[in-house]
Amino acid sequence: MQRNNKYAGRLALVIALAALLVLSACGRNSAGTIVEGKVNVVTTFYPIYEFASAIGGDDANVINLLPTGVEPHDWTPRGQDIVNTSKAQLFFYNGAGLEGWVPDFLKGLDSDSEVKAVEVSQGVDLILTTEDDGHNHGAAEEDHDHEGEEHSEDEHAEESADAKHTDPHTWVSPKSALIMAGNIRDSLVEADPDHKAGYDERYEALAGKLTQLDTEFAEKLSPLTNKEIVVSHQAFGYLARDYGLSQHAIMGLSPDAEPRAQDMLNLAKLVKEEGIRYIFFEELVSDKLAKTLADEAGVETLVLNPVEGLTEQQAKDGDDYFSLMQKNLQNLLLALQ
Structure with a gap:
């Protein structure tokens, strides 16, 4: 003992x-500028940035909010990030509870902004866990407001232990990353249909690499x-x-x-x-x-x-x-x- x-x-x-x-x-800022004549895409962190850049190619200008060397869980955006996103056409975020700042961030965009926000993890079979992240990120939608109800400390502890949280780390599996890449391709095509052929071709190349990676993990x-x-x-x-x-x-x-x-x-x-x-x-x-x-x-x-x-x-x-x-x-x- x-x-x-x-x-x-x-x-x-x-x-x-x-x-x-x-x-x-977590205190450093990101960088990037809007480019006229291209589809401007703002991404929240590295994997989405890489996939969007690969699919967008020369037809898209992709700006990543999260600086190199910074871990994303508790990072929050700065003023310039709001300016860039307000001028962009697409805003890609992971969702699944990773970026808890997104709702307020979108409310803070310029009133005339036409940016479309896309949760790229849509369609992934999400994992629910009772493990908390320490910040209530990813708390399940079914959490209820218990205002006015009295609970003992033991009841509160039991409720906390049983609360479900969404695991946001979808991209770490190539299987989920493939779904995310498909959502990115679809959004780029919708925003810029004139360059559909290029987006489709580059998506197929990326999807082939993700499929091969999936095969290697499974076989080995x-x-x-x-x-x-x-x-x-x-x-x-x-x-x-x-x-x-x-x-x-x-x-x-x-x-x-x-x-x-x-x-x-x-x-x-x-x-x-x-x-x-x-x-x-x-x-x-x-x-x-x-x-x-x-x-x-x-x-x-x-x-x-x-x-x-x-x-x-x-x-x-x-x-x-x-x-x-x-x-x-x-x-x-x-x-x-």
Whole structure:
């Protein structure tokens, strides 16, 4: 018991430091300018930007709101983002609870703006979970207003534990990314029918790459007998569902949803019991919790990237969704074999 208390105290300090590191990365602004004579598209974060750019080609001007090196969960837009979006023709956002700021953002656009907002995750079979993200992002529509009703603390705790939240990390699975790409293509064609042939051709090229990636994940992961992965935050639900894996997360749907010390102790026990050899972390948030858990369980760490954005180095190296997902596959194979 004394060892557990000592570990819990050390863990509390690590959790606080990790939260500060995440928040410190969220203050930078984005850049981009409207181009006359093209379809101007504003996207909320990297995967949507990459897919829209690939399909739009030279016929579209795509502006990404989220700066390089910034994690999207708690980022919020700035004044220039409202100006650009007001002048654009299309605004692509993921939806599924990822960008909680979108409703107020759209209300703040210029009154004469004709931009069309498109939730590109429409059509994806969304995952509901009782895991909170720490900010009530993704709370299910069926939550009700209980004003005027009296509840005990135990009842409130029970309601909170049972509340359903939508997992917003749709793009991490190539199967879902393919649906998102189709929504982007359809919206571009609707906004700019004169360039339909180009949008269709470039969509088919992108869809072919996503289909090939899907095939590789399915063929290489399905024969493995080990299916348990421990990750830094609960970003791999769609990947796990589509390729037969079981995800155990240190944090919730958001990478700054703080875990309890007891949860970390339970995870360390799971790692030892299941013979798990690696704890996965990601590059846009602090790796301190993953390394703390790995040290406690006597295992190593590896990167599993939720592809929420590029680091400065990845941008310089020319990495993209496909190169990062290929690295994910290789690291999964290393960890699970």
